[in-house]
Amino acid sequence: MLFSDLDIDEEMWATIPKESTECQDWEIRQNVHQSKISNIEVPVHSLASEIPSSSNIDPDDFSNYTKKSLSENEIIQILSSRDFGKEISAYPTTKARKYSKEWEKRYSWLRYSVLEDASYCSYCVSFGQGDGLFKTKGFSDWKNAVGEKRGTFKIHEISKMHTEAMEKSENLLSVSQGEKANIYSSISKAYEDKVSYNRKVLLSIIDVIIGTKNLRKKMETLGFLLIGKLKLMSS
Numbered sequence: 001m002l003f004s005d006l007d008i009d010e011e012m013w014a015t016i017p018k019e020s021t022e023c024q025d026w027e028i029r030q031n032v033h034q035s036k037i038s039n040i041e042v043p044v045h046s047l048a049s050e051i052p053s054s055s056n057i058d059p060d061d062f063s064n065y066t067k068k069s070l071s072e073n074e075i076i077q078i079l080s081s082r083d084f085g086k087e088i089s090a091y092p093t094t095k096a097r098k099y100s101k102e103w104e105k106r107y108s109w110l111r112y113s114v115l116e117d118a119s120y121c122s123y124c125v126s127f128g129q130g131d132g133l134f135k136t137k138g139f140s141d142w143k144n145a146v147g148e149k150r151g152t153f154k155i156h157e158i159s160k161m162h163t164e165a166m167e168k169s170e171n172l173l174s175v176s177q178g179e180k181a182n183i184y185s186s187i188s189k190a191y192e193d194k195v196s197y198n199r200k201v202l203l204s205i206i207d208v209i210i211g212t213k214n215l216r217k218k219m220e221t222l223g224f225l226l227i228g229k230l231k232l233m234s235s
């Protein structure tokens with residue numbers, strides 16, 4: 001921003017109180033004039049380049065997972081979820097090429113970083129050894145992404161790093177899902193045991209009730225017989 005950009009015109013002078021002396025008025029005019037001719041650049045935005053733009057900050061963007069050590073929960077999230085970060089309606093075009101969501105149908109390990117406009121591998125980011133493309137460095141050479149001869153996705157998929165990382169990823173997922181299944185099965189078993197116990201208790205109560213009823217009937221029957229016999233004896 002330049003002082004010379006300030007649009008100070010006669011209208012502004014009209015706002016100065018009329019009681020100002022001619023001397024003060026002159027001093028103000030002189031100061032502004034000096035500012036106008038000095039053309040000094042005020043460093044209002046000098047720090048702008050050092051402060052990242054808010055559009056470059058997104059804690060949910062996939063690229064964040066490629067720059068830190070991951071917790072087990074984060075790895076499970078990476079392996080289980082497809083979409084990270086801001087929703088995107090259209091992928092940016094570079095050299096007339098762009099990322100295609102369709103690729104994820106064939107290569108389920110593909111993860112896309114909106115901020116970097118680059119793709120990563122969920123298995124290699126989770127368990128890949130060392131640094132490399134699809135793990136710490138995003139791939140964005142879309143022209144050579146797919147294709148029989150130069151398809152980078154295909155080449156990556158059969159690489160040693162990828163196949164080893166895939167095995168570890170699948171193990172983690174199966175253990176994590178297995179644990180869940182075990183928890184559900186334990187809950188289910190405990191519930192079944194309780195239902196079974198309650199059923200037995202209920203049946204015992206019913207038996208007692210029925211037994212009591214039967215006993216009463218037997219007593220009533222016996223009573224009638226005795227009364228009948230006594231009547232016969234007395235007659």
Ligand SMILES: [Zn+2]
Pocket residue numbers: 109121122123124125134156161162163165
């Ligand atoms: Zn991989």
